[in-house]
Amino acid sequence: GEDVEQSLFLSVREGDSSVINCTYTDSSSTYLYWYKQEPGAGLQLLTYIFSNMDMKQDQRLTVLLNKKDKHLSLRIADTQTGDSAIYFCAERGGGATNKLIFGTGTLLAVQP
Amino acid sequence: EPEVTQTPSHQVTQMGQEVILRCVPISNHLYFYWYRQILGQKVEFLVSFYNNEISEKSEIFDDQFSVERPDGSNFTLKIRSTKLEDSAMYFCASSIYARTYEQYFGPGTRLTVT
Numbered sequence: 001g002e003d004v005e006q007s008l009f010l011s012v013r014e015g016d017s018s019v020i021n022c023t024y025t026d027s028s029s030t031y032l033y034w035y036k037q038e039p040g041a042g043l044q045l046l047t048y049i050f051s052n053m054d055m056k057q058d059q060r061l062t063v064l065l066n067k068k069d070k071h072l073s074l075r076i077a078d079t080q081t082g083d084s085a086i087y088f089c090a091e092r093g094g095g096a097t098n099k100l101i102f103g104t105g106t107l108l109a110v111q112p
Numbered sequence: 113e114p115e116v117t118q119t120p121s122h123q124v125t126q127m128g129q130e131v132i133l134r135c136v137p138i139s140n141h142l143y144f145y146w147y148r149q150i151l152g153q154k155v156e157f158l159v160s161f162y163n164n165e166i167s168e169k170s171e172i173f174d175d176q177f178s179v180e181r182p183d184g185s186n187f188t189l190k191i192r193s194t195k196l197e198d199s200a201m202y203f204c205a206s207s208i209y210a211r212t213y214e215q216y217f218g219p220g221t222r223l224t225v226t
Contacts, residue, residue, distance in 0.1 A: 004154075035217070040219075041219055042116075042118075042203060042217045042218050042219035042220050043155070043203060043205075043217035044217070045214060045215070045216065045217075048214070088155065090155075096168075097168060098143065098145070098160050098167070098168060098207070098215075099145075099157035099160065099168060099170070100147075100155075100157060100215060101157070102147075102154050102155040102156075103154065104153075104154055105154075105155075
């Protein structure tokens with residue numbers, strides 16, 4: 001069945017770049033997403049990429065997609081303490097489904 | 113900016129009781145979803161709803177669960193007879209179309225079953 005995996009924890013210093021990685025199994029995925037969850041808050045859609053793209057840039061965020069290896073990454077440039085949160089990778093399969101399949105989430109800790 | 117809201121933020125109930133979790137989706141959205149996240153586990157899809165019908169549901173969404181759009185603004189998830197393992201954060205989401213890339217999530221309701 002579909003599965004999405006992420007590393008659990010990443011620690012970076014303020015001002016450095018952060019790279020959060022994700023792998024998925026569903027080769028028919030149409031959209032891949034990054035959501036951010038701050039403590040006590042819901043899931044905030046950060047960015048997404050369509051499966052026929054290999055890169056998308058949005059201000060400090062860069063998403064890279066390697067469809068052959070089913071690997072997705074989120075790079076955050078100039079990471080700030082306010083970026084500390086859990087980051088979830090999610091994918092939506094092809095066909096008629098609308099459900100999102102989420103990864104475990106990566107806790108990003110930004111050290112001042 | 114419009115947002116999805118959920119009430120209550122935290123619900124404590126006893127095993128065997130019925131609970132109703134409430135959501136107000138974004139006003140012009142047509143597709144509604146419930147997800148849940150058991151502590152320490154992944155966010156899991158429960159059900160999607162469109163045009164007053166369930167359009168897709170997961171294996172988790174058994175006969176104990178039901179969804180309803182009782183009026184033009186609310187979307188509810190009912191758990192008929194709660195079990196300890198129903199303790200989780202329940203997220204409501206909505207999207208304007210089915211195939212749009214954006215599902216907007218609410219802040220969640222933490223359900224604790226004792």
